[in-house]
Amino acid sequence: MKKTLIASALVGLFTSSAVLANNDTEELRKVIAQQQKVLKNLEERLDETEQRLEATADQVESSSTASSFAKTTIGGYGELHYNNYEDKDAKVDFHRFVLFFGHEFKNKLRFFSEFELEHSIAGEGQDGEVELEQAYVEYDYSDTITTKTGLFLVPVGIINETHEPPTFYGVERNGVEKNIIPATWWEAGVAGNFKLAPGLAVDAAITSGLNVGNDYKIRGGRQKVSNASAENLAYTGRIKYTAILGLELAATVQYQTDLTQSAAGVDDAAAILIEAHAIYQVNNFTVRALYAAWNICGKEAKALGRDEQTGWYVEPSYMFNEKMGAFARYAEYNNEAGASSSDAVESTSVGINYYLHENVVLKADFEELSGSNDSQGFNLGFGYQF
Structure with a gap:
């Protein structure tokens, strides 16, 4: 485009020069000078046009890239x-360093994942583990039906699905949900979700299950979807009620045909x-x-007293202001409740949470244990989420 306009201008210059061939030299110089100014103005305008076009193209490309990244989310906690x-x-x-990665493919289809490093370092001879706790695709069939496919947290308890440090009291997770449920539990x-x-919803799931081997310890039965046996x-199923402001009521039932995964x-x-x-x-x-x-069938489980495994707790708490809250908790759990001679672990805890930010918390608590595990001590903690 630029070359065509310049060529047209040159033709005009030569034509004008021919017409004025008989005029005096001074007039000819004036005409040439005017034509040169026209050429210069044309070149400057064309340069500006090309710069604007290039800038527009860069903005379009940048906007497209930004739009793609805007659909991907990163979060985590520790x-x-x-x-x-x-x-x-x-x-x-x-204890935990966790990263979340999510991506929205379209309005009704999204991906979510949770990647965790426990105890700071993993590898042969180390205490830590690297774990993939969630990796699933969620799809909204309608405004009332949503599905998950992949690896996800089992819909049970209070902290199994929501366990970021600023969301609960106590440095460590409570013993009932840790040893009976057992959180964190994914399959x-x-x-x-229906x-x-x-304020009323039902969750239903068909998943891989526990494998307690021959000792019937629930927490040790988590396979973590690592070449997990899936014979059984x-x-x-869970029902949850949240229609009243400030109230959540929920109940979960899970059935597994064989917790030993048909072990010989x-x-x-x-x-x-x-x-x-x-x-x-x-x-x-x-x-x-x-x-x-838990109610577990089988003579081996009964002989160990692990055919029944139970636990409960009550935890009142109070937020004095947006910065500080305090709690007290009484809990009992017994992984050998089927044995008449077994005592439950009893735990009494009190402590505080101090929030540097709604997503950053300092914690302190004192715990006294009795029953089958007599001890007492204190815990200090720091946690965050983003």
Whole structure:
């Protein structure tokens, strides 16, 4: 375009020169000077046009790239703990470092993942582990039906799905949800969330299950979807009610046809987990209460007293202001509740949370243990989420 305009201008210059060939030299010079100014103005205008076109192209490309990145989200959380108990060495541990990665493919289809490093360092001879706790695709079939496919957290309890440090009291997660449920607990499979009415929803999931081997310890039965045995799947259903402001009521039932995954030399161990909890908040006061119990079939489980495994806790808390809150918790749990001679672990805890920011918290608590595990000590912690 630029070359064509310049060529046209040159033709005009030569034509004008021919017409004025008989005029005096001074007039000819004036005409040439005017034509040169026209050429210079044309070149400057064309340069400006090309610069604007290039700038527009850069903006379009940049906008397209930014739009793609805007659909990808990054988050995470972490927590540092100091534990000091009687008859135990004091320890400091960066317990968890977690990163979330998500991406929205389109309005109704999205991906979410959770990648975790536990205890700061992993590898042969180290205490830590590298874990993939979530990696699933979520799809909205309608305004009332959403599905998950992949690896996700089991819909049970209070902290299993929401366990970022600023969201709960106490440096360590409570013993009931850790040893009975057992949080954090994830499996692979498919799940659906069905909104039956405002504030009333049902979750259903078919997933891989636990493998307790021949010792029937629930927490040790988590396979973490690492070449997990899937001879016997797990079926989970939950109903949750949140229609009243400040109130959450939920109940979960899970059934697995054999917790031993058909291991040789042991009886099949069909099992049912029942969990129910309530959270009620009035202004700055909140109370949490949870009950969970396993009923496991099989003579081996009964002989060990692990055919019944139960736990419960009550936790009132109060936020004095936006910076500080305090809590107290009483909890009992027993992984050998089927044995008449077994005592439950009893835990009484009190502590505070101090929020540097709504997503950054300092924690301190004192815990006294009795029953089958007599001890006492204190914990200090720091946590964040983003």
